[in-house]
Amino acid sequence: MTAAAERETALLDVCMRALALIDTSIYQGEAFATHSNSISAELEKGKIKSSQSGFERGIGIRVFKEGSMGYAHASLERVEFAVEKAISAARAGSPDKDFKSLSLPESYSTVTGTWDHTIASLDVATVAQLAIDVADASRIDKRVDIINSGASVGQWSGAIANTLGVVGMDSGTQAALDVDVIAHEGDASGNGFEYAASRRFDLDVELVGLAAGEMALSSMNPRPIQSGKMPVVLDPLAVGPVIAAAATVSAEDAQRDRSFLTGKIGEHIAVNGFTIVDDGLLSGGLETSPFDAEGVPSQRTTLVENGVLRSYLYDSYTANKEGRKSTGNASRGDFRQPPSISPTNLVIANGAETDVIEDVRRGIYVRATGDRPNMSTGEFSGMVYAGYAIEDGERKHALKQTNIGINVLDLLKQIDGLSRDVTTYFGLTTPTIRVTDVSVASSG
Amino acid sequence: MQELSEKRADIEEALSKARERGAQFTDIRIESSEGTSISTKDGITKINSSNELGAGIRAFLEGAWGFAYTTQVDHQGLANCAESAVSLAKAVYERAEKFSIDVPVFENTVKPTVQRLPTRVSIADKLDYVLLQEQEAKKTDKRVSSTEIGYNDVVLHKIIANSEGTYIDETVVRSIARAMIFAKEGALRQSGYKARGDSKGFELFLDGAEIGRIAASQAVSLLDAKPAPSGEFEAVLDPSLSGVFAHEAFGHASEADAIISGTSILAGKLKQKIGSDAVTIVDDPSLQSYGYMAYDDEGIQTRRKVLMERGILQSYLTDLETGSRLGLGSNGSARAQRYDAPPIVRMSNTFFEPGDYSFEELLDGFSGIYFVGWQYGYTTPTTGMLTFKSREAYVVERGELRDHLRDAALSAMTLEVLHNISAIGKTLAFDPGTCGKGGQMTPNTTGGAYMRVSDVVVGGM
Numbered sequence: 001m002t003a004a005a006e007r008e009t010a011l012l013d014v015c016m017r018a019l020a021l022i023d024t025s026i027y028q029g030e031a032f033a034t035h036s037n038s039i040s041a042e043l044e045k046g047k048i049k050s051s052q053s054g055f056e057r058g059i060g061i062r063v064f065k066e067g068s069m070g071y072a073h074a075s076l077e078r079v080e081f082a083v084e085k086a087i088s089a090a091r092a093g094s095p096d097k098d099f100k101s102l103s104l105p106e107s108y109s110t111v112t113g114t115w116d117h118t119i120a121s122l123d124v125a126t127v128a129q130l131a132i133d134v135a136d137a138s139r140i141d142k143r144v145d146i147i148n149s150g151a152s153v154g155q156w157s158g159a160i161a162n163t164l165g166v167v168g169m170d171s172g173t174q175a176a177l178d179v180d181v182i183a184h185e186g187d188a189s190g191n192g193f194e195y196a197a198s199r200r201f202d203l204d205v206e207l208v209g210l211a212a213g214e215m216a217l218s219s220m221n222p223r224p225i226q227s228g229k230m231p232v233v234l235d236p237l238a239v240g241p242v243i244a245a246a247a248t249v250s251a252e253d254a255q256r257d258r259s260f261l262t263g264k265i266g267e268h269i270a271v272n273g274f275t276i277v278d279d280g281l282l283s284g285g286l287e288t289s290p291f292d293a294e295g296v297p298s299q300r301t302t303l304v305e306n307g308v309l310r311s312y313l314y315d316s317y318t319a320n321k322e323g324r325k326s327t328g329n330a331s332r333g334d335f336r337q338p339p340s341i342s343p344t345n346l347v348i349a350n351g352a353e354t355d356v357i358e359d360v361r362r363g364i365y366v367r368a369t370g371d372r373p374n375m376s377t378g379e380f381s382g383m384v385y386a387g388y389a390i391e392d393g394e395r396k397h398a399l400k401q402t403n404i405g406i407n408v409l410d411l412l413k414q415i416d417g418l419s420r421d422v423t424t425y426f427g428l429t430t431p432t433i434r435v436t437d438v439s440v441a442s443s444g
Numbered sequence: 445m446q447e448l449s450e451k452r453a454d455i456e457e458a459l460s461k462a463r464e465r466g467a468q469f470t471d472i473r474i475e476s477s478e479g480t481s482i483s484t485k486d487g488i489t490k491i492n493s494s495n496e497l498g499a500g501i502r503a504f505l506e507g508a509w510g511f512a513y514t515t516q517v518d519h520q521g522l523a524n525c526a527e528s529a530v531s532l533a534k535a536v537y538e539r540a541e542k543f544s545i546d547v548p549v550f551e552n553t554v555k556p557t558v559q560r561l562p563t564r565v566s567i568a569d570k571l572d573y574v575l576l577q578e579q580e581a582k583k584t585d586k587r588v589s590s591t592e593i594g595y596n597d598v599v600l601h602k603i604i605a606n607s608e609g610t611y612i613d614e615t616v617v618r619s620i621a622r623a624m625i626f627a628k629e630g631a632l633r634q635s636g637y638k639a640r641g642d643s644k645g646f647e648l649f650l651d652g653a654e655i656g657r658i659a660a661s662q663a664v665s666l667l668d669a670k671p672a673p674s675g676e677f678e679a680v681l682d683p684s685l686s687g688v689f690a691h692e693a694f695g696h697a698s699e700a701d702a703i704i705s706g707t708s709i710l711a712g713k714l715k716q717k718i719g720s721d722a723v724t725i726v727d728d729p730s731l732q733s734y735g736y737m738a739y740d741d742e743g744i745q746t747r748r749k750v751l752m753e754r755g756i757l758q759s760y761l762t763d764l765e766t767g768s769r770l771g772l773g774s775n776g777s778a779r780a781q782r783y784d785a786p787p788i789v790r791m792s793n794t795f796f797e798p799g800d801y802s803f804e805e806l807l808d809g810f811s812g813i814y815f816v817g818w819q820y821g822y823t824t825p826t827t828g829m830l831t832f833k834s835r836e837a838y839v840v841e842r843g844e845l846r847d848h849l850r851d852a853a854l855s856a857m858t859l860e861v862l863h864n865i866s867a868i869g870k871t872l873a874f875d876p877g878t879c880g881k882g883g884q885m886t887p888n889t890t891g892g893a894y895m896r897v898s899d900v901v902v903g904g905m
Contacts, residue, residue, distance in 0.1 A: 044705055047541040050509035051532040054784060056498075057515060072493040075515040081495060089491035092567040094575075096488050124535045132539065147705050182706065182826055191826050227674075256486055256590045258626055258633070338492060370822040371833070374851060376626060376633035379671075381851055381903060383831035385824070401829065401855055403674070403903035441674045443901050 004115070004157050007035050008169035011159035014076055018061055019163055021083045026065060027090065028102045029083075030162040032293065033059040033076065034335050040152035041128035045145070046135045051124050058335035061086040067099030068092075071338040100320035103296045105165040111298070113284030118201040119173040120155045127151050130205060134179045137209020138192070141183070144213045149179040153201075166295035174286065177203050183216035190398060191386070192216030195425070199284050215367070218388065222400035224442035225389050231363035231416075232404055232438040233356055233390065236423035238366040239430045242380060243415075244348065246373045246408040247276050247304050250329075250341035251318035253375065260378030260409065261309060270307040270412035275349040277302050278313060280328050285345035286427045293330040293339035301327045307412075315341050348430040351418025356434045358393040359417075364402065364440055365390055373408045381405040402442040411435055448476050448603050449613060451517070458501065458522040459607045465530040467503035467510075469545060471606035472526070473741060474499045474517055475783040478563055479598035482574050486590055489574070491567060494598075498783035503529035508540035509765075513784040545768040547608045550745050554614040554738040558645030562597035562619060565646040570595055573649045574621070577656030581625045584660035587667060589628035593656060595621045597646070602741075610743040618734065618887055619648050620876050623655040627663035634669070634850060636662030637817070637835060641876025641887070643736035662817070665848065666836055672852035672902055673839070678812035679854060679900040680840070683873035685832060686892030688818045690725050691794045691879070693830045693858040698727075698751050698759070699777070699789040700766035702825060709828040709859055710757060719755035719862035722799055726750050727761060729776060729792035733889040734876035739776070741787035746776040755862070763789045781884035788882055795891025799868030806867055806894050807843045813902055814838045814845065815854060818875075828858035853903045861897055869894035 015031035022029035034057065041051045060073040063086040070089025074082035130151035138146060157171040176197040183190045192215030194208045234242060247270070253259040261269065280298030282288050291297055294316050302310045312318075315330035318341065331342035357365060364387055371382025384402040388395045406414075417434030424430075455472055462470035474497075481492045499522060500513040510532025514525040562570075577593045597619040604612040620641030627634050636659040642648050681689065702708035710718075729737045729746035740746055742764050750758050762770065763778035766789055778787035807814070817835030824830075837852035838845045856864075874891040 041536065045541070048508050048536045048539045049541075050511055050786065051536045052511040052786065053528055053532055054513050055515075056513075056784065067488075069490045070493075071490065072495070074495045075497060077515075078495065078497075082493075085493035085495065089493055089567060092571060093489040093491050094487070094571075098488070124532055128536045128539070145706065147707050180707075189826060191824065252485075256626075257628065258590050260631075260633070336494065338490065370831070371820075376635055377851075379851055381833075381853060383822075383853065383855055383903070385822070401901055403853065403855070405903065441903050443676060 004171035007157040008159055008171060011035060011157060012161060012167065012169055014059060014079060015159050015161040018059060018079050018083050019161055021080060022063060022163060024163045027087065028064045028163050030062040030102055031059060032158065032160045032335060034156055034158040036154060036156035038152060038154035039122065039124050039127050040150060041124065041131045042148065042150045043131045043135055044148050048128060051128055053124065060335040060338065062338055063087050063090040064099060064102065065090040067096030068094055073336045098321045099317060102162045102164055103166055103294045103316045103326065106297050108168065108290035108297050109281055111281055111288050111290050114172045114199050114288050116173045116200040119153050119175050122153050127153055130177060133205045134177050134209050137206045138179050138181045138213040140210060140213035141217060143183045143185050144216055145182050145184065147180040147182055152176050160295045162295060168291040168295045170289050172199060174199055175201055175203055177205065177208050179209060179212045181212045181216045183220055185220060188220040190216045190219030192219060197286055199286065215386065219386060219398045222398035224400050224402065225364065227441045229437045230440055231360045232435050232440065233360065233363065233365045234433045234435065235365065235367045236430045236432060237368050237425050239348065239433055240425060240428045241369060241372050243433060244276065244346050244428050244430065247412065248343050248346065249312045251312040251314045252341055254312045255318060255321060259375055264309050267309055268307050269309045269409065270304055271415045272307045273351060273418060274304060274307050274412065274415055276304045277347045278329065278343050279347055280344035282345040287344040292328040293332045296326045296328045296330065298328045298344065313341050313343060315339060346428045350420055350422050350431040353417050353419050356417045356419045356432050357390050357395060360390045361392055363390040364388065364399060365395055366404065378408045380408050380411065399442065402440060405439045448474055448601050451603065454519045454522050455603065455605050458526040459605065461523050462503050462526040462530050463607055465527060466534060467505055467530045469504040469547065469607055470502065470526065471742065472499060472501050473780065473783055474603045475600060477598055477600045479596065480562065480567065480570060482570055482595040484574050484578055485592045487578065489571065499525060500783040500786065501525045501529040502786055503533045504545060505533040505537040506540065507542045508533050508537035509786065511786040543769050545764050546773065547606065547764060548744060549609045550739065550743055551611045556615050556617040558617045558647065560646035561599065562617065562645050563599050577623055580654060581623060581656035581660040584657050585627065585664040587627045587629050587664055588625060588660050590626040592624040593621065604739065604741060604743040606743060612739045612743045614739050616643060616737060617645050618643050619645060620734065621649060621655055623659040625656065625659040625663045627667055629667045632667055634663050634666035636660060636666065639876055641734040643732060643734060662835065666850045669836060669848040669850035672837060672849045674903050677900055677902050678810065679897045680806055680810060680812065680814040681895045681897060682816045683892045683894060684817050684875050685815050685834060686796055686895040687875055687890030688821065688832060689861065690796050690892055691791060691888065691890040692821060693823050693828065693861065694725055695727065695791045695794045696823065696825065697828065697858065698761055700760040700762040700770055701789045703760055704766055704769060707825040713757050715756065717756050718859060719752055720865050721754050722865050722868050723752055723755050723862055724750065724797035725752040726797060727791050727794045731793045733793040733874055735792035735888040737792060740778045741780045742774065742778040744774050744776040744778065749775050761789050761791065763787060779886050781886060785884050788884065790881065790886055791879065791888055793889040793891065795872065795874065796868060796893060796895065798870050798872045798893040801867050801869045803869055803894050806869055806896050807840060810843055810896065811841050813852065814840050815852060823858065829855065830858055831855040855901045855903065860899065864898045865895055866898060867896040
């Protein structure tokens with residue numbers, strides 16, 4: 001990765017040049033610069049619609065004056081301008097006595113599985129072929145039609161430095177695939193979709209296509225089921241917005257008393273078998289990096305251990321406020337945004353069950369929901385976007401207009417089954433999870 | 445901001461370079477933007493200044509688009525970017541569905557008519573407005589526990605030019621402020637929300653614009669609210685929710701890319717009667733509101749589009765590609781989030797035309813659920829199934845408001861709702877919002893009046 005290393009050094013030079021413009025007797029400052037390249041292709045109904053390439057370089061400057069934060073971003077050609085804007089914004093804002101300091105220099109661990117030479121050298125024709133292949137793979141049956149599919153690859157390099165001596169450089173690659181299909185038979189239709197993303201060029205096109213095709217076929221002829229309290233089995237895709245979102249609390253929300261888990265550190269909030277870890281160093285993880293968006297070393301943080309709430313997610317500001325160490329959870333989408341608290345890679349410990357639905361006499365399987373818990377109350381009330389009835393241990397018909405509702409504190413204590421197999425979606429690695437006594441209302 | 449207008453020669457050269465390399469059609473969008481965003485959470489302020497310059501170039505070849513973007517907006521940067529776009533189209537066009545596009549040509553310069561250009565208002569004045577909203581929210585009630593006020597403005601200067609001769613020089617100004625207020629009593633927590641946004645400058649906030657107090661009152665009032673019942677009910681939607689229905693459930697289905705990809709419930713229904721006589725829905729980018737644009741991101745002059753008139757589906761939203769493929773022509777509905785994304789078919793200001801009823805007349809004799817405000821929601825495009833989570837709701841018995849409800853969700857099928865709208869109120873209200881599609885966010889307005897709908901499934905806890 002010589003080319004990437006050269007880019008890192010060039011970006012660090014720009015950061016140092018920006019910091020040199022900041023009067024450190026008055027301000028603390030931080031510079032974050034990135035350089036990214038991406039290639040993608042989109043298909044519509046199995047035919048190429050567009051291909052894209054992007055090249056972007058930019059810098060984000062954070063300046064603090066007595067805790068008042070000013071931020072500005074610009075392209076690398078306008079670094080001086082960005083520094084000037086950030087300083088004037090910091091001067092205009094109000095002081096914050098809770099701000100102690102930006103992060104201090106520390107050594108970083110080496111991360112693995114985050115760079116793939118193959119991805120860095122792919123051309124648009126190869127990427128387009130991936131999108132075509134995944135579309136082909138989804139047509140497992142004559143009834144399945146492709147709506148669209150896409151493939152993308154990207155590589156980026158970044159550098160961060162602050163006026164307290166923090167210096168970090170990193171590069172990474174990523175590849176992603178998605179496919180959206182519909183199955184038709186007479187008046188019946190059903191939707192199917194699947195995504196996959198990896199830091200390496202190892203995406204299984206056949207598996208992604210097959211999953212989407214099977215989902216579309218099994219989603220045809222949805223029917224309501226009789227309402228009542230019953231076991232609900234959450235697919236790894238549904239675990240993210242329901243369980244992982246509920247158990248992953250930012251220290252900012254906790255400190256502002258906005259979370260239903262405020263003040264519950266050390267308490268039993270879930271069943272004994274439930275453990276969730278935030279792991280910024282996970283080999284090959286989508287969110288893996290040696291350091292976070294403030295240059296704090298990435299780490300492995302146990303959030304819930306055998307049912308006991310152990311930690312919130314901290315950045316340096318919220319950590320300083322409590323006189324503790326940051327967990328390295330400052331994150332930013334790109335150079336346009338200042339850092340904010342966000343999970344890295346989440347891992348929910350697996351269980352022992354080889355089949356989490358076999359003991360369910362009457363219940364539902366939730367493949368996807370677009371809803372999230374109300375984090376201030378812990379209430380979860382959501383529509384099953386894609387799901388199936390379970391009868392006598394078998395997955396049956398698709399569900400029509402079905403809602404599930406439960407308080408998340410009850411839900412975490414009513415987990416009664418975790419699968420042995422785990423799946424990774426969007427940075428969350430999780431087993432399939434079964435929960436008892438959830439209100440299910442179905443109609444239509 | 446003057447610098448963009450001096451780039452015409454570089455643009456013309458990049459366009460001819462693309463033509464020489466084999467593109468059948470090329471367009472260039474250059475954007476220069478300057479903006480401020482301020483957020484304050486419980487008195488802690490964060491101020492973010494943005495300044496961007498970039499260009500996106502599309503090349504079309506026999507049904508395939510190549511798109512490339514760059515932050516190097518000079519003679520060489522634009523030429524390289526144009527070459528990349530053509531190479532991309534050439535690399536894949538053999539596997540594309542073949543079609544040609546028909547491009548109407550426009551040339552114009554559009555200046556904003558704002559009174560207080562945000563770039564000429566000091567950060568201190570903007571901060572004062574934000575802090576005032578925070579104080580007003582805190583003063584509302586002792587139970588207000590946490591406040592979050594956001595403010596954003598942008599002055600966006602664009603050049604949109606293409607190989608057919610279009611050259612649009614357009615400047616758009618937008619401002620928005622949002623309040624998210626939390627209230628707490630014992631272990632109970634609730635939140636309230638209010639936003640104000642328009643394609644205006646800082647004058648938008650000079651008449652008070654009390655978002656903090658309104659959001660705080662909502663949060664506090666919800667502390668006593670009950671969970672919603674579940675079952676099938678008759679419903680009254682407030683203007684926010686009827687506006688979201690016009691956008692989310694109906695509007696997205698009227699986007700022509702969804703018609704072509706076979707993911708719209710409105711495919712094949714043009715000129716058919718699919719809604720009740722009460723229903724007229726319009727998308728109007730030319731309306732001075734948060735989703736305003738005089739020209740779309742393909743340089744097409746925008747106009748008011750009646751999508752449904754008295755229940756009859758009259759029009760889809762089209763861009764150059766979908767308009768050409770469907771034989772309808774573009775009606776100026778192409779938008780891109782920024783220079784680094786290609787334009788796609790989007791809504792702008794989407795709303796129900798008002799009816800004849802007063803709010804009292806709508807509730808007269810009505811028993812069911814009255815829904816207020818939108819938290820979030822989604823629809824399944826291919827079936828039209830929708831789920832909206834309201835901010836608050838009330839049980840109504842024979843016209844009388846009874847229990848106050850929190851977290852009430854409603855779900856229904858879009859095509860059934862269009863038939864089941866029995867009455868629409870006479871006062872139209874608009875809400876600013878942000879719409880996401882294909883990973884691109886755009887500023888939009890939704891609008892509606894109070895509206896009565898039968899057979900809605902209500903879910904709560």
